[in-house]
Amino acid sequence: MSVPAVDLHCHLDLYPDPVDAARRCGASGAYVLSVTTTPKxxxxxxxxxxxxxxxxxxxxxxPQIAHERIGELPLFDALLPQTRYVGEIGLDGSPECKPHWREQTRVLDHVLTSSAKAGGRILSIHSRRAATEVLDMLARHPDAGVPVLHWFSGTKAELRRAADMGCWFSVGPAMMMGKRGLDLLAAMPRYRVLTETDGPFAAVDGRPLFPGEVSPACDAMAACWGVTADDVLAEILVTFRRLSESEVGGPSATSPDPTAHRHEGLS
Incomplete structure (x- = not known):
């Protein structure tokens, strides 16, 4: 039986045909975490x-639309008991987003506070040009859950700090296309690295990545780690299983069995 792919960060609802994208997920057998940009x-x-x-x-x-959707925080709180996963959240320090920094930080502080009160969540976190500030915020909310830094692009020092804090990382094919991304991958704690696509925003050769389409990232990880791509897939599934078993609040989880055909993993 082939090893299923893991896609820990994908915008399923933002594909041109989301129903077809979901169908392709089902056909591929991939484990997919479909992140949302607004509570609505x-x-x-x-x-x-x-x-x-x-x-x-x-x-x-x-974070890029926090200033427009800050009024949806009460809805966030109302929906939070229905899921073990929170994302996409975070901060963005790029020039077009920095004018709304105050709203971004208010939203992230609220989300992390609510997650902590709810018993913690598995968190998929955006930190573009804001890694230190995101880590500072996580340090102020140690009970918010298990942070997974999506497409991390900070410095090596910020990465070391994140690893020391217990952060996990999700990396995708687009991140692996440049030397910087590969250098960051090499410095990440291997036992806390997972795959993602960030589709449909991330693309390879001008084509948006489909959910679960992580094989180019697995090839890059195999070269970095000195193993085969099949070895990477198997190792990522084990890592994903450990993440899925994290003690957080929300709906009860069933431990995944990578060899079974029954319901597995993202519980």
Whole structure:
């Protein structure tokens, strides 16, 4: 039996045909964490996963639109008990987003506070040009859950700090296309690295990545780690299993069995 792929950060609802994207997830057998950008998108996005046991939907409020959607925080709190996963959340320090820094930090502080009160969540976190500030915020909310830094692009020093804090990392094919991304991968704690696509935003050769399309990242990881791509897939699945077994709040989890055909993993 082939080893299924793991895609820990994908915007399922933002593909041109989300229903078809969900169908392709089901056909591929990949485990997919479908992140959302606003609380209002959560119910509709979660509905896409109906009938697909390996898709789970994270509840998010993206930093790039935090200033527009800050009014949805009460809805975030109302929906939080329905999921073990929160994302996409975080901070963005790029020039176009920095004018709304105050709203970004208010939103992230609220989300982490709510997650901690709810028993913690598995968190998929955006930190572009804001790694230190994100880590500072996580340090102030140690009970918020298990942080997974998506497409990390900070410095080596920030990466070491993140690793020392217990952060996990999700990396995708687009990140692996440049030397900087490969250098960061080499410095990450291997036992806390997972694959992602960030589709449909991330693309390879001008084509958006489909959910679960992580094989180019696995090839790069294999070269970095000195193993085969099949070895990477198997190792990522073990790592994913450990993440899925994290003690956080939300709906109860069933421990994944990588060799079984029954419901597995993203519980």
């Amino acid at each position: 998108a959560w119910r509709g996005t979660a509905a896409l996963a109906k009938g697909h046991d390996r898709i789970r939907t994270a509840l998010g409020l993206h």
